[in-house]
Amino acid sequence: xxxxxxxxxxxxxxxxxxxLKAAGHEVVPHSLSTGVDIITGQGLQExxxxxxxxxxxxxxxxxxxxxxxFFQTSMDNLLVACRKAGVGHVVILSIxxxxxxxxxxxxxxxxxxxxxxxxxxxxxxxVRATQFMEFMDSVLAMTTDGDTVRLPSTPIQPIAxxxxxxxxxxxxxxxxxxxxxNVAGPDVFPLDELGRMTLNARPDGRTVVTDDTAGMFAVxxxxxxxxxxxxxxxxxxxxxxxx
Numbered sequence: 001x002x003x004x005x006x007x008x009x010x011x012x013x014x015x016x017x018x019x020l021k022a023a024g025h026e027v028v029p030h031s032l033s034t035g036v037d038i039i040t041g042q043g044l045q046e047x048x049x050x051x052x053x054x055x056x057x058x059x060x061x062x063x064x065x066x067x068x069x070f071f072q073t074s075m076d077n078l079l080v081a082c083r084k085a086g087v088g089h090v091v092i093l094s095i096x097x098x099x100x101x102x103x104x105x106x107x108x109x110x111x112x113x114x115x116x117x118x119x120x121x122x123x124x125x126x127v128r129a130t131q132f133m134e135f136m137d138s139v140l141a142m143t144t145d146g147d148t149v150r151l152p153s154t155p156i157q158p159i160a161x162x163x164x165x166x167x168x169x170x171x172x173x174x175x176x177x178x179x180x181x182n183v184a185g186p187d188v189f190p191l192d193e194l195g196r197m198t199l200n201a202r203p204d205g206r207t208v209v210t211d212d213t214a215g216m217f218a219v220x221x222x223x224x225x226x227x228x229x230x231x232x233x234x235x236x237x238x239x240x241x242x243x
Contacts, residue, residue: 003027003172004047006038006078007057011134012093015165016055016172023173031058038074044081053089054082055172060109067109075116082122089176092117093168094128096157096182096231100224104216123176129164130157130184130227133241136198139191140206143215147206149199150214151192155223158194159185160241163234184227185234191217194238201242 003020007013008029020027028047030036036043038058048054056078060070082090094114098107117124136158143150167183189197195208212218217225227233 001025001052001173002050003053003055004051005029005055005057006036006047007031007059008055009033010057010059011161012165012168013055013057015162016057016169019165019169020173023169025173038077039070041077041081044077045084048078048081048085048087051085051087053091053172054078054087055091055168057093057168060106063106065105067106068112071109071113072116075113079116079120079122088123089125089172090117090120090122091125091127091168091172093164094126094180095225096128096130096184096227097224098128101220103219123178125171125174125177126180127164127168127171128180128182129167130159130225132164133158133160133185133236133238136194139215139217140195140198143211144206149195149206149208150211151195151208152212152214152218152220153190153192153210154212154217154220155188155226156191156194156217157184157188157226158238158241159183159234160236163236167232167234182227182229182231183234184231186237188223188226189238197238198242 008017009031017027017029030047036047060067094110101107140149192210
């Protein structure tokens with residue numbers, strides 16, 4: 001099959017491109033650096049011409065109340081281009097549990113993206129992943145004050161980006177789900193414990209203090225960001241990833 005991967009030069013996109021190519025498919029990565037702008041539409045129609053499957057891994061440059069506008073415009077532009085080109089399957093990557101965290105602007109924006117895809121006329125698949133292991137350094141940085149990192153005890157089920165890309169590539173090459181596949185790491189940790197594990201493995205002088213009012217995850221109630229039911233459990237453990 002022929003694939004167009006929007007955001008195909010990013011963390012997940014570049015890995016998805018490699019995996020699909022290794023499976024024998026024709027795959028073209030697209031991004032601003034390749035001349036495709038999903039917001040203005042520049043190069044978009046040409047990018048999806050003759051394509052069987054479009055994987056959209058583009059992301060808002062902000063995580064505040066401007067992020068819904070990004071997903072509204074990008075999805076509107078993408079779906080119009082895909083309909084004109086006769087694309088048969090559109091895939092996006094989203095986040096486990098976002099509908100249960102209404103206080104985060106970015107999570108509301110991702111729900112908007114999902115809903116635009118669901119209500120469109122093109123067969124689709126949504127892969128929802130838990131929090132990436134690779135984001136832990138950023139999480140620590142957000143609540144660092146001097147040598148102290150303040151983190152809530154929010155339950156987190158971290159997944160490796162490699163495992164996420166495996167799931168996205170597999171879904172993209174398959175029959176459209178017209179639904180959601182949830183994927184998650186194998187272990188659940190309180191976020192503060194996860195921070196301590198990270199700094200114990202890579203000490204830099206900082207220590208973690210439990211503070212259930214600190215950072216963006218403070219607004220998360222209970223274990224809503226962990227996988228439930230028939231979620232696919234990925235193989236990579238956080239301790240192995242750290243090592």
